[in-house]
Amino acid sequence: MKENPLILGIETSCDETSAAVLRGDALLSNVISSQIEIHRRFGGVVPEIASRNHLTAILPVIEEALRNAGVKKTDLDAVGVTYGAGLVGALLVGVSAAKALCYGLNIPLYAVNHIEAHIAANYLSCKELKPPFLAVVASGGHTGVARVDGLNDYKMLYSTTDDAIGEAFDKVARAVGLPYPGGPEIDKRARVGNADIVFIERKRKASGELSYSGLKTAVVNYLHNLEQRGERVNIDNVCASFQKTAVDMLVDGAMNVVKNSGIKTVVAAGGVSANSYLRDRLKAEGERFGCTVHFPPMSLCTDNAAMVAVRARDMIAEGLPSAALDLNAVSYLKLKGI
Numbered sequence: 007m008k009e010n011p012l013i014l015g016i017e018t019s020c021d022e023t024s025a026a027v028l029r030g031d032a033l034l035s036n037v038i039s040s041q042i043e044i045h046r047r048f049g050g051v052v053p054e055i056a057s058r059n060h061l062t063a064i065l066p067v068i069e070e071a072l073r074n075a076g077v078k079k080t081d082l083d084a085v086g087v088t089y090g091a092g093l094v095g096a097l098l099v100g101v102s103a104a105k106a107l108c109y110g111l112n113i114p115l116y117a118v119n120h121i122e123a124h125i126a127a128n129y130l131s132c133k134e135l136k137p138p139f140l141a142v143v144a145s146g147g148h149t150g151v152a153r154v155d156g157l158n159d160y161k162m163l164y165s166t167t168d169d170a171i172g173e174a175f176d177k178v179a180r181a182v183g184l185p186y187p188g189g190p191e192i193d194k195r196a197r198v199g200n201a202d203i204v205f206i207e208r209k210r211k212a213s214g215e216l217s218y219s220g221l222k223t224a225v226v227n228y229l230h231n232l233e234q235r236g237e238r239v240n241i242d243n244v245c246a247s248f249q250k251t252a253v254d255m256l257v258d259g260a261m262n263v264v265k266n267s268g269i270k271t272v273v274a275a276g277g278v279s280a281n282s283y284l285r286d287r288l289k290a291e292g293e294r295f296g297c298t299v300h301f302p303p304m305s306l307c308t309d310n311a312a313m314v315a316v317r318a319r320d321m322i323a324e325g326l327p328s329a330a331l332d333l334n335a336v337s338y339l340k341l342k343g344i
Contacts, residue, residue, distance in 0.1 A: 011083035015315030018100030019092025023063035026311035027075035034075035036312040057095035086116040086318025090336030097335035114328035116318040124275040127306040127313035145276030146172030157320040162341040168219035192245045199242030201250040273300045280307040
């Protein structure tokens with residue numbers, strides 16, 4: 007493989023169809039076709055509808071990414087594709103397209119872990135970033151703190167045992183009548199609310215685990231109790247209180263990992279890393295603990311193919327094996343560790 011291979015990244019794990027072209031550190035294109043408006047009427051992502059829309063979008067998105075980058079299919083040296091975790095039907099669309107391209111062009115295929123890709127997105131926005139560092143992962147499907155000791159050495163140190171933080175945001179938003187996706191809506195309403203509602207008594211688990219299912223249930227019970235008493239729900243205060251509790255749980259856990267590890271570089275990763283309170287709290291706590299904290303730009307927080315291409319680049323750089331053309335999609339995939 008040449009020193010700076012031309013890599014096509016493909017991402018279809020949920021409701022974004024994305025393709026990107028990367029050469030070395032240069033991101034030549036990153037095209038994202040979002041299905042948010044399609045799924046909003048249902049209050050969340052419908053897997054079958056997501057898969058069908060990926061099918062219609064995947065080839066035009068790839069063609070647009072190549073066109074924007076000013077390259078042809080035959081110029082590609084490798085393809086990286088998200089094969090897990092995610093909605094298996096949606097993943098299969100991207101995996102199938104990637105396998106077809108690699109077969110037709112006789113180029114290697116790299117199977118990318120979605121969680122690792124979110125973390126690797128930080129290499130695009132922070133050129134000086136080098137391992138070791140800690141990554142606060144906050145997305146719709148994954149939540150926790152990972153340690154990165156090398157380009158291809160990822161380990162989860164602290165994680166959720168049930169709902170991810172993004173999933174909890176969406177479920178609480180639905181409970182108070184806010185549209186999908188819930189994260190941005192809660193963030194917006196929380197800015198004008200008071201975070202003075204105590205939903206749960208917070209206790210960090212000694213085993214180093216997070217749980218958002220109990221918090222989500224506590225919010226729903228709070229809403230039901232108000233309804234039964236005929237009292238009005240102050241949605242802004244509910245959003246502010248839930249957001250503060252959910253984010254504080256994650257940030258406090260992350261800072262405990264910082265204290266125990268001695269690592270002073272922290273990055274944020276995943277769609278919820280766009281949350282304004284998470285950014286403010288993580289930055290403030292990072293300063294208090296003497297850490298440098300990096301945040302990806304908003305365009306690299308949500309699912310995108312640029313992060314997939316970067317992850318594939320790092321796999322190639324250290325000679326990790328390419329995937330066979332019988333690669334399958336995997337709905338559940340995690341980092342090594344807990």
